[in-house]
Amino acid sequence: MKNKFHKTIHQLGDEKIQIEKAQADPKDFEPLYNQYYEDVFRFVYQRLESREEAADIASQVFLKALVHLGQFRFRNIPFSAWLFRIAINEIITFFTRSKKERVVNIETVKLKELYEESDTELKEERIARIISEIKVLKGDDLLLIEMRFFENRSFKEIGEIMSITENNAKVKVYRILDRMKQNIF
């Protein structure tokens, strides 16, 4: 399935024009808001317990994006990568302020994908051990595993969101998997 994050040169060009319009007049931010609201909401909700909290944070993400839009510089990277970076910061701020524990939402189907990715034969009784490993993942490690396996993001997209190279994202994910594997098996 084609990842909607990936854009052609023409699409990026159109997006650039849209961003420039919004930089000139904040009212022109609406098409970007409409285009990315659901992506940002889902990105945030994936890491939260409640929909209302997710809506608050998503709203905060777009507000910050709008306030700082003048500083945004187009570098042939989808605008959504910038929004997701803001979202990551807002999520971190939320958990720091609220002193709540970080939430990880897992679909068992995708957990199995992660299991297979670690090149090991699927066995149901080990799922609990993987979950216990995910429970203790922190910071960027957790983000990388979530984005790769629970959100099906490509390494290219992960790299752009995390401001690292595609290859670096790949290496980091494999290293985390390797560490998890050592503890599980």
Next chain:
Amino acid sequence: MNNINIDRPKITTAEVNQYKDFQALMNRYSRITAKAPLKKRGYKFGIPFLSVVLVSLFVWLILIPIVRKSGIQRTRTEGVRCINPPFPQANIPFTILHIRNLKDTILYVSPVACIEIGQNSLIDSAGNPVNDSIEIRYRQFMNPAEIFLSGIPMIYDSAGHSNTFESAGMIEIGAFFRNRPLLITPEKPVRISFRSSQTGNDYNLYYLDTVQRNWVYKEEDGVEMQKELKFMEQGESEAILTPWVDSLKQIRRIIADLQQQKPEPPVLANPQKWHFKIDILENEFPELSLYSKTVFEIDDQYRALNPSHPAIDWEDVIISRSEKPMHYYVTFKKDTITAKYRACPVLNGESYQLAFSKYEELFENYQRELAQRKEREDQVIRQLIFRQTLRRNDSITRVNNSASKSTENFVIRSFKILNFGIWNYDKALKYDRVLSITPTIIVNDSVYHKTFYRADLTRNALITVNPGNKMEYEKESRSMLWMVAGRDRIAVFTAEDFSSIPFRSASFTFHLRLIDKTIHSSEDFLTLFEVDFKENLD
């Protein structure tokens, strides 16, 4: 510890869209942007801020109509951001040069600037390289007087706050073919280097966006590399070039060392061949650090495996590099038996995949570092060429004379551009111990309510003071004031006069002297500026 939810019910698009509210977002945005000035200063400054607003309203509604009725001269220039030379007849002239686009060109412009234009880097609006004679127009503004004559605004609006710039040098450049402006192809930026008397490395590069009427931040100060360069005394010999020659040798040594450490890609094991494992001392063989799970594959072109050797429990193993790339001599010893093989480190399956990923990461780092070193090498070569040319250039005499007087150091600021226009190395003017004064401007016994300019000679800044505003300054900085007094006249308050202002005065009456000399050219003004407007010195 993270909270884990498994198989939470999915949220539909319709449900997500229930939370979508662009109007609410815009309302919040409007509230924030409207509150910014109070918020930025903190609540405790709210009342003084309101006081300022009330006083401003009082001035606008009550005082200004009175002033208008009284016939006192008044010119409003507040908020003006466009380029507006005060004396159009005395604008700083462009140096005109002609080049051909067919080869790399280095232009040396007096006083002391260098423009490097790559082959075919100048294109027309259709994107085609121009192969005929191209006109390059260049001028620079290095002091408050030149900035003043240019009429280029030195105010930078950032997030609703205005800052005045202090400048480490500003230039304007354009390229034209038959009077039509040309563009720079993105692959081949034009490099500009100029001499700057401001030796600090905390200036940033800005581009003047004449459409948005604001400065656009481009990059941090690129002067760091040239910082160590000190001004050469007049008559100094080739010794001035020695540090740059040494620097070039050093950077080339570093590049050669780096190239020796180029990471090699891992090799996939050949199942048809013999393999053995040994522990690697990574300090001695850093290029093998990729191979945490390495096996060595015997190179049977050098020697085939002796079938009795695998059974021996060897006591000593010596590894050394062989002449064949990525191959090593491995010598096994036990008592009097010695076995020497040539082997290549190889990897299997998943280990290979991981090693390859790590190799790609290392190779990317290697390429990045190599590119940085090459860029540095390029800079040093440019500095050498620049200096050699300076010594030959007639302008050197003028540079030496002026700089010898001030015994200043200088640096070369060098940057690449993809747009023609006005570029400036600046930082926001901030005083540690700011003094504020209410000025009254008097020229020939008449009070003027008109924009005047304060040149901060220490900070190399030109501050525009609009009528009704207080003037801020710093006692430690050397300043002078001037005001446009007609089409070709200037009234000044010299640096010597300025130093006589009583410390911490709340208000002061500045008696500006109307200069007899009329301003017909930039030279007229700059000559007066150089002698602190003491026109009788000639």
